[in-house]
Amino acid sequence: MEIPAELLSKVGAGLIVIGAGLGIGKIGGSAMDAIARQPEASGKIQTAMLIAAALIEGIGFAALFAA
Amino acid sequence: MRRKFSMKKITFLLFLVSFVSVAQHNEKTDLVKPTEEKSLKVTIKEYINHHLLDSYDFGLFSYTDDNKEVHHIGAPLPVILWDGGLKVFSSSRFHHGETVAEVDGNFYKVYHNKIYKTDAAGTITYDAEHHATNVKPLDFSITKNVVFIFLVGLLMFLVFSRMAKNYKKNALPKGLGRLLEPIILYIRDDIAIPNIGQKHYKKYMSYLLTVFFFVWTVNLLGLTPLGVNVTNNIAVTFVLALVTFVLTTVTANKNYWGHIFWMPGVPKLMRIVLAPIELLGMVIKPFSLMIRLYANITAGHIVLMSIIGLMFIFKSWIGSPLSFGLAFVLSLLELLVAALQAYIFTMLSALYFGSAVEEHDDH
Numbered sequence: 001m002e003i004p005a006e007l008l009s010k011v012g013a014g015l016i017v018i019g020a021g022l023g024i025g026k027i028g029g030s031a032m033d034a035i036a037r038q039p040e041a042s043g044k045i046q047t048a049m050l051i052a053a054a055l056i057e058g059i060g061f062a063a064l065f066a067a
Numbered sequence: 068m069r070r071k072f073s074m075k076k077i078t079f080l081l082f083l084v085s086f087v088s089v090a091q092h093n094e095k096t097d098l099v100k101p102t103e104e105k106s107l108k109v110t111i112k113e114y115i116n117h118h119l120l121d122s123y124d125f126g127l128f129s130y131t132d133d134n135k136e137v138h139h140i141g142a143p144l145p146v147i148l149w150d151g152g153l154k155v156f157s158s159s160r161f162h163h164g165e166t167v168a169e170v171d172g173n174f175y176k177v178y179h180n181k182i183y184k185t186d187a188a189g190t191i192t193y194d195a196e197h198h199a200t201n202v203k204p205l206d207f208s209i210t211k212n213v214v215f216i217f218l219v220g221l222l223m224f225l226v227f228s229r230m231a232k233n234y235k236k237n238a239l240p241k242g243l244g245r246l247l248e249p250i251i252l253y254i255r256d257d258i259a260i261p262n263i264g265q266k267h268y269k270k271y272m273s274y275l276l277t278v279f280f281f282v283w284t285v286n287l288l289g290l291t292p293l294g295v296n297v298t299n300n301i302a303v304t305f306v307l308a309l310v311t312f313v314l315t316t317v318t319a320n321k322n323y324w325g326h327i328f329w330m331p332g333v334p335k336l337m338r339i340v341l342a343p344i345e346l347l348g349m350v351i352k353p354f355s356l357m358i359r360l361y362a363n364i365t366a367g368h369i370v371l372m373s374i375i376g377l378m379f380i381f382k383s384w385i386g387s388p389l390s391f392g393l394a395f396v397l398s399l400l401e402l403l404v405a406a407l408q409a410y411i412f413t414m415l416s417a418l419y420f421g422s423a424v425e426e427h428d429d430h
Contacts, residue, residue: 008153022348047257047261047414051418054359057359061358061362061363062355062358
């Protein structure tokens with residue numbers, strides 16, 4: 001059975017989006033933990049969290065464009 | 068004096084609101100009355116696609132009257148072409164892409180949002196892959212996006228030069244400065260200094276502030292029903308990312324290049340492997356800046372307009388409030404995204420500048 005390449009690329013993009021979603025979720029969760037432990041460092045944690053999330057998001061979008 | 072000023076503001080706001088409601092109302096009538104041969108779904112899809120593209124005229128809305136004639140409300144913008152000489156004419160000559168414009172004996176036609184040179188009948192020839200093969204003249208037109216880039220630039224220039232002048236008289240900001248001063252201080256103290264360092268941050272501040280306020284203003288304008296979509300255009304984000312790339316590369320010191328070509332602290336063999344990867348990384352960093360801003364804003368606009376479009380597909384008591392509520396919540400989210408993307412762009416630019424001027428060599 002022949003699977004069309006277009007379908008495969010879309011499934012691949014979906015997989016990458018799942019991965020990116022999990023990654024950003026993990027970052028958010030960890031940041032919450034960290035802020036709960038050290039509320040006084042919340043500003044720094046937020047900044048680091050946003051940078052990491054933005055980098056992962058970039059990969060997710062790159063995948064969407066490739067698909 | 069103060070009262071007068073606030074009255075002026077209120078009048079302006081009222082004007083804006085009425086303007087906005089008129090524009091939205093007519094958008095809807097356009098969607099509700101599709102032409103005979105197109106189904107509603109196709110009309111909505113075309114409408115969204117049209118919104119995402121740049122255009123040669125500033126169209127506020129269009130509607131179909133009782134005689135099935137489509138009317139466009141808006142203003143034409145100048146088209147500037149270089150085709151064996153400078154050609155300047157009004158985009159109204161295209162009649163929204165429906166007719167061929169004749170300028171000095173040459174004929175031009177808008178096809179898929181690009182200007183092609185054609186014969187008098189406007190024939191477009193195609194190759195095997197259905198790409199147009201007509202000659203494309205060099206296009207420097209003042210399109211809708213360009214107009215708004217100019218407007219935002221002018222606005223920022225006026226607002227910030229007035230603010231700067233105000234600081235010479237007294238240290239306390241007035242009016243809009245009270246809102247903007249904390250943001251500028253935030254960019255300096257929480258973005259520039261921690262990422263670039265106390266010693267070098269000053270020379271990058273002007274760019275960081277400009278890019279932050281430009282992207283933010285333009286993103287916010289994109290959420291108004293004016294149909295502005297400057298950061299939806301990959302060319303705009305490309306240029307913004309290019310400026311970051313050029314600034315990083317030009318101001319980089321020897322440590323930066325050392326980290327790229329001869330990574331310190333790793334075995335010799337690894338240094339040879341790492342050099343091409345790091346070189347690639349130089350390009351990927353601004354590339355991801357470009358894609359991130361473009362994709363975030365485009366995705367936001369597509370989702371928002373699709374949800375509004377659902378209202379016309381459902382046409383029921385449940386569907387309309389649902390899609391209204393969703394669109395409302397999503398608009399609020401987009402307000403956040405507009406600021407967040409400006410912040411991320413500034414932040415990452417600062418991070419890249421910081422890596423370019425980093426001095427200590429202990430890792």
